[in-house]
Amino acid sequence: MTSIMTPHPDWYRDAVLYSLDVKTFADGNGDGIGDFVGLRDRLDYLDDLGVTCLWLLPFYPSPWRDNGYDVADYYGIDERLGTMGDFHRFLDDAHDRGMRVLVDMVFNHTSTEHQWFQRARDGDEKYREYYLWTDDPADAPEEDTIFPGEEESVWTYDEAADAYYYHQFYHFQPDLNVSNPDVQAEIERVLQFWTEQGVDGFRVDAATPMIGAKGAAPVSIDEPHVLFKQMKRAVSEVDDETVLLAEADDEPAELRRYFGEGDEFDLLLSFVSNAHLLWALADENADHLAEAFDRLPAYEDIVECGQWANFLRNFDELNLGPLPYEQFQRAIEVIGADHDTRIYGRGVRRRLASILGGDTDRLACATSLCFALPGTPIVVAGDEIGMGDELSLPGRDAVRTPMQWTDDPTAGFSTADPDSFVRPLVDGEYGPEAVNVAAQRADPDSLLARVRAIVETRKACPELSRGQQSVVDTDEQTVFVHRSEWDGTTLLTAHNVGPDPVSVSLDAPDDVATHLLGPGDYSLDSDTLSVELGGYDYCWLRLGQPRTRTA
Structure with missing residues (x-):
């Protein structure tokens, strides 16, 4: 058994995360920008949805040239979003409801407006060493930017410093030299500051680029994971x-x-599962998802130390790059059939609802399937009601529009004139008139109601984070069946990603079955379990009785 040296939390194993951007969630002061006052006012909604942990995108002082990921001060709250007092009141109210809070933290780079960079370019030798510089980029190895088509080089000349600084992302986001012990100490101080403020964890942005090649050579840490x-x-x-x-x-x-060994990350966003999952849903072929299990490390090899964080979409592009090359070529043609939706040569700037045609049954099936994967599930704000994208906006802003609370012209997001909103509302078939929280809360058959039921069921299924995990083979290409065994029970989940009814027969390890979730039906005869699934149906079953637990 692996020896875990660092105290290891356990609460995340059965958590349900909800990812939101404060600036586009709810406006509490009527200036057209979401803020912590507005977020605090919407905590009842999040509590009712059943999520147990909120993941906040960056809220630190920033020029907002990259949605806040260009951080100008790690220790503050952007004044447009509120004050530190507003943040603490929100945090206390979230904790009072039993919700944890994770915050985004960006250590791969800063904004050019960060005081560290300003002091570096003004000649302060200490801070000069916080970044990576060269007098001549021609002497450095050629390297692609993370944003092809938007940035031509990873080097940008700074006139004040009379040198070129290195940036894997945008030119206004110089990379930090994380091999510098002074930078490492700064990182630790920032993390400890926010932990002392009461946050429950951090989503570390761009963890892989942090420890990869930077500039002329890899970061000079003896073992990069030591960081x-x-x-x-x-x-x-x-x-x-x-x-x-x-x-x-x-x-x-x-x-x-x-x-x-349980002493680094507790959770990893599973980009491999995400790409395979979206391709399976779009192509209506469950075999694509099964392939992800063959490519990822076996779950039993990681479960002692952590687990995957599974998601359908995020506030960036849908990255299909993790797919094998031939499948990537097919997937980008299907999901990104409109070339205007493609971005960076690897992704698609569309919301989940747009990809799946706004079909409530398909969206519910997709959500259930994501939640049925071993790991911790994530809901992105707006996906629970089937929000769409606004392709008239540049780049990834297409999927970063304000939350749609009501059907009025402001979508209930703010009392300000919509022309002053931090970002325009979605227009057309996915606009607030057609897709909003208020209408779906009143409809027991809405996507929101179905997502709420999925959330509650997942929280009651520890098998998916602790058990032995396996994919069950079937003869139906559109059906994905997953088995989780733990503590005397077997959780069996079946999903039909296609439009036609199907029936699958499975070996049953027990003669007791409990239907937990989904419109699908089942019958149990001797040692055979038959699951009946209509188009885009799903069915969660618990087989057997749990062992009696002792204190």
Whole structure:
């Protein structure tokens, strides 16, 4: 058994995360920009939805040239979003409802407006070493930017410094030299500051680029993952219940390393599962999802130290890059059939509802399937009601529009004139007149109602985070069946990603079955379980009785 050296939290295993951007969620002061006052006013909605942990996109002072990921001050609240007092009142109210709070943290780079960079370009030698510089980019190896088509080079000349600085992302986001012990100490101080403020964990942005090649050579850390161990140790010294979630978009064979021995990340966003899942849904072929299990490290190899964080969409592009090349070529043609929806050569700037044609049954099936994967599920704000995208907006802003609360012209997001909103509302068939929270809360058959039921069921199924996991083979290409065995029970989930009714017969390990979720039906005869699924149906069953637990 693996020895876990660092105190290891457990609450995240059965958590349901809800990802939101404060600036586009709810406006509390009527200026057209979401804020912590507005978010606090909507906590009852999130509580009713049943989510147990909120993941907040960056809210720090920033020029907002990259949606807040261009951080100008790690220790503050952007004044457009409120004050530190507003943040604490929100945090206290969330905790009072039993909800944890994760916050985004960006250590791969800063904004050019950060005081560290300003002091570096003005000649302060200490801060000069916080970044990576060259006098001549021609002497550095050629390297692609993370945003092809938007940035031509990873080097940008700074006139004040009379040198070129390195940036994997946008030119206004210089990379930090994380091999510098002073930078590592700054990272630890930032993490400990926010842990002391009461946050429950951090989603670490761009974890893979942090420890990869930077500039002329790889970062000179003897063992790159030591940096992540230092980060985990720093937060655990303040509160050993603090969780680290990594945006680790690495080769599948490398992903196990990010968990360490329980002393690095607790959760990893599973980009491999995400790409395969969306391709399975769009192509109506469950075999694509089964292939993800063959490519990822076996669940039993990671479960002691952490688990996957599963998602359908996020506030960036849908990255199909993790698919094998031939499948990627097919998927980008199907999901990104309109070339205006493609971005960076690897992704699609569309919301889930737009990809699946706004079909409530397909969206509910997709959500159920994501929640039925081993790991911690994530809901992106707006997906629970089937919000669409606004392709008239540039780049990834198409999927970052304000939350649609009501059918009025402001979508209930703000009392301001919509022309002053931080970002325009969706127009057309997915606009607030057709898709909003108020209408769906009043409809027991709405997508929102079905997502609420899925959330509650997942929280009652510890098999999906603790058990032995396996994909069950069937003869039906549109059906995905997954089995989780733990503590004397077997959780069996079946999903039909196609439009036609199907029936599958499975071996049953027990003669007791309990229907937990979904419109699908079943029958149990001797040692055979038959599951009947209509088009886009799903069915969650628990087989057997749980063992009696002792205190």
